[in-house]
Amino acid sequence: MLWGLRPLEPKAAHGLAVDLLQRQIHSGLLLPDERLPAERQLSDQFGISRVTLREALRVLETNRYISVRRGAQGGAFVSDADRLGQMARRRIARAPAASMRVVEYLVVNQSAAARFAALRRGPADLKKMREALALMRDAPDAARRKQAETLFLLAVADSAQNPLLSRGVEDAIAELFLPFETAPEDGSVTAALAAYQALLAALEAESPGDADRAMEMVNARFWGAIRQITRSAA
Amino acid sequence: MLWGLRPLEPKAAHGLAVDLLQRQIHSGLLLPDERLPAERQLSDQFGISRVTLREALRVLETNRYISVRRGAQGGAFVSDADRLGQMARRRIARAPAASMRVVEYLVVNQSAAARFAALRRGPADLKKMREALALMRDAPDAARRKQAETLFLLAVADSAQNPLLSRGVEDAIAELFLPFETAPEDGSVTAALAAYQALLAALEAESPGDADRAMEMVNARFWGAIRQITRSAA
DNA sequence: TGCCTTTGGTCTAGTTTCCGATCCATGAAG
């Protein structure tokens, strides 16, 4: 017997490009106001035609993720930090339960990744984490901090050497779309740095237990961010 | 900066159909020797044309997942239990490390699902689990037992009320493709029944701790199956 | 000022994939 038959939903090529770029904006890898590569170059990297890529850019522009300008110094530019932050908050406030489920999934897989990473991380993995931590420390603004945070967490997930876990963490981070900073005034920045530093130390020491506990602090920050947004929206 | 740019890989409609049917065979939901619906009916359910569906069937036939016969009582038939079992064992023996990573991911998410399910399961969820357990008990052969097992685990995952967790468990089970039974002679059947019964009891009692422990027994069986196959292949 | 270069905007022709429909071939049941 066949179970749970739904109509198939083939994803068009331009839809894949939209998803990929949107995910990078959500996760913070693409910075606000950043300029994307030229259409001809980007379509080449994606392996799709320029016409198809332009369809994708049109969708992103319609959804206010980017704005496109013509001319010699033109191109497609990621929206500014204010707009992105507003979109992120709205998205969470509109369906808080959904965001909490995403965090739930993220916490489960990120914790597991941390435990495995403590046993499997290589020198290259640790190097990537240290670099991300340095970026976080020297970041001039919240957007750069979020970018470094994502880079760090993806490096941890990768070093668990489990493709499914990596994909899960990546998916959850991209799906979440947290705003850049929930409370710029308080000591959350130094607290975050301390948590990531503890995590890195645990992975360097090959201690799964410590890594798990350090990741708990990181994950607690995600819960806090969601809670704060849903409260301020009420 | 854009990170990790790879060429996009648009999935053709027939490819989606292949994946869907293959996953159902892997997870045991589609039984050996079972006959699929007629092409006209199946293409309608998938929302694709008959020509496109036939492309998918051709791929599955080439990969020995099904065989197609013409005539009044013809149709597409899932391969027999021997062939499927052999394919499953080969798949695991060829890349044991990959299968272990899948089990790893399955264990992480299935354990989490069990804990959440203990708190969130509704009467409909429990009913589905009881029905699956009855199917398992009365199953005339190993294929039916595996089918009931999958139904039970999917019901548990669903009752955790977390779409990402559900999808994760589903993906892992479909990716695993375990053979029907690793040791038909010993008491593994009654042991499995006991494990699932304990899991059901924990969920009925709304006890996350007990559910976690019961799921551990279930997951231990998955590890055992992988271990046995990789040992016998060596 | 006026050209040059880089970039997005537009158009056309051709290919691939998919669809809808029709008709043919097979083979078991009655």
Place this chain on the structure above:
DNA sequence: CTTCATGGATCGGAAACTAGACCAAAGGCA
């Protein structure tokens, strides 16, 4: 030996995608 549900094959058209050429804007620079 007829019936008929099923797979097998073919055709015309629609939609998505590609490749390439050319136009239009706008900043930089002599």
